[in-house]
Amino acid sequence: MEEPIKKLLEKIAEEYRLFAPQEIEDGFAIAELENLAAWRPSDRQPLFSFKKFFVPACETLMKYEGAKQEETANKEKIGLVGLNLLDLKYVLLYDLVFANDSNYQQRRQNIFIVAHNQVPPPEENFTHKEFGEEDLMNFSYDVFLVFGKDSQKDALFVAGSKKGKEVLERCNLEYKDLAWREAHQPQKLEEIPAKIQRRLMFPHNEKVWEELNERCLRCGKCTIACPTCFCFRLDDKPELEKGTGERQRCWDSCFFDEFHEVTGGHDFNPEIKNRIHFWYYHKFARIPKEFNMTGCVGCKRCHRVCPAGIDIQEVIKKILEIDEND
Template identity: 30%
Template sequence: MIFRTLTKESLPGFLDTVSGSYRLVVPEQKGRDTYAFRPYSGFHKVAMGFLRTVIPPKQFFFPPREGLFQFTTGAGIETATDEPPSSIIFGLHPCDLHGIDILDRVFSYGERDTFYWRRREKTGFIGLSCLPDKYCLCKSMHTDFIVDIYDLFLYTLDDVYMVSVRTALGDDLVRLRPDLFREPTAGEIAEYKDRIEEREAKFTRIMDITNLADLLTLEYKSDVWERFSQRCLFCGSCVMVCPTCQCFDVFDSTDPLTNTTVRWRRWDACMRKDYALVTGGHNFRGARPERFRFRYLHKEIGFAEMHGKPTCTGCGRCSETCPAGIDMVEVVRSIRE
C-alpha cells in the first residue's frame, strides 16, 4: 500500500480518463434524497456527497434477475459466452466494501458461483470516505474503515484527496494519469489524522452488539419477535436493499413460439411466506415471528458460524427503507432489555 494525493480539481479529469479504459460506475442522485450507482456520464452527474444508494453494489455481480442458461430440444443447454467488461465502481464507502467482502465469501464457499465471479473478477473498486448520518451503524459493526477489497481509496481532505493505492490495479489506475498524483505532504498527513478524529465524533447512534449472538440465542422464544412481526409487512424491502442478503430463487420460463426455456435466478427474501415451504405442504418456517426472527439470527449467528463474521455492515439501508419504520437498533435494544 502506498499513499498519494490528488487535488479536488483533478478528480474530474482522472475519472474521465478512467472511463476511457473501463466501464466506470458512479453514484448519481435520482430523487430528492435517493441515489443510485449509474454508468459514468460526466463528472457533473457524480454525487460526491451521497451517503448510500438505494440498491447496494451487489447488483453488479448478482443482478436482481439473471438468466443462467437456456435449453432447447435439439440444441441442448447453452450458457452465455459474452465476456463482462472490465469495470470500476467509484464511490464505495467502507460499509459497502465490507458488504462485497461478505458476498465474496458466500459465493466462493464450497463450489464457486461462476455467475457471480465472472463479473466480480473483472471489477475494481475506488472507495470514498464518508461522514455518518443518523442511520449509519458501521461504527457499531466495526465496518467503519476497511483495509482490503478496494483498489484505490479516496479520503476527503480540504483541498485534496488522500489516496490509498492498495493493489496493482489501483496502481494501473494511477498510472493512467501520473501527472495528477503526488506524494502527500506532512501537512496533509496531519489533516488526514484530524479528519479521522472528527469523523469519530460524528457517530451519534451506537448499536451495542456485545454478546449479541448469545443474547439472540437466549431470547429465541422472546415475545420481542412476536411484537415486531406484528408491525413488519413482510415486504422484503430490507432484504432487497441489504448489501449482504444473497438469497435467491430459481425458476424457468418458456417462450411459447421458440419453445426455448430460460432458467433464471432472482433475488428472494427469507421472510416470504413460502420461502421454506416444501412439496407436500409442510412449511418449516411459516409463522410470522419465526420468519422475522430468522433474518436476525442468520445475520448475526448463522453466517458468522459459517464464514467467520456477522453479515450486517451497518450501512443503514434497512432502517431507512422499512415502510413500517422498523429499525434494527430498536430490535437489538429490545433483545438486550
C-alpha cells in the first residue's frame, strides 16, 4: 500500500464512513472499509454496484403528522472508494435524472467519491473503454487516482471538487487541480449510437423480441443488478388511527405487472416482448434523447444475473444485424 493513498483515506475517514469493493466472505462485494492499509484499486466489478448509495432500494421521502410534513433525507456522510469509469458514468446519469430531486441532492452532497482509472476486463465491460484525459473533465468525483500502466504505484492525485481539494491540501499531497470543473457542464461523452436508437424507436424488429419473449422469465433480476435502472414506485403508508404516515420511494422493475398497470387495472404492456423492448428502448433511445448519453455503461451485470442467460451484447448485435426494412 502506498503511504500517500493510506494517508488520503485516513483523512477522508475522519469525516466519512468509507465503503469500497473488496474481497469479503461472500466474494467480491462493496462493504465497509475497515482496513484502510489493505485497500487496492481493482479492475474487477462487484455484482452489486454503488447504486444503492445514490438511489436506495427503499427510502422514506417524507413523514407527516396531521397537516405537518417533515422531509427525511439521509444526511449520513459516506465516502465511496474505488469507483471506476463505468461507475462514474452511471453516477453522472443519476445526477442528471435527479437534478431537481431534493432528497437525492441532499444525499449526494454528503457523498465523497474516490475514483480510479483501472478499467474492467472485456467480459465485464463491453464498451472496452480505455482511460483518457477527457474522463477527468467529464465525470463527477472528489479525488481521482491515476495509476500508471500495469502498476498500482505512483498514483497521480487529481482534485475534482472543492471538498476533494481541501482533503488533499490537508494531507500535504501534490495534486492536479481540476476542482474548478464543478461549475461546468460535462462535455459530450460519446457518440450516441444513432443506428440502434433508430431501430428501437418503434418495436418493429419483431424477430428479436419474439425470441426474447420465449426466454425471459420476467423475474426482474436484471433491473435490480443494473446500475442504470433507476425506475421507482411510490408507496404511501398511512397510520390511519394516529393521523401519521410516510411516503416511500422504492426500486421497481418494468418487468413486473404492477409497473404497467394504470387506474382501473389495465395493463398497456402485458406481453414480455413489449416489456423487454421497453427496457432496451429506455436505455438506448429515450435516455440518449433526454440526456445526451446512453443509459447503459456496458458492465454486463444484467447478463451475470439473468437465469435465462440473456446477453445484452448479443441482443444489440442482433438488433443491428436485422435489415432496416424488416
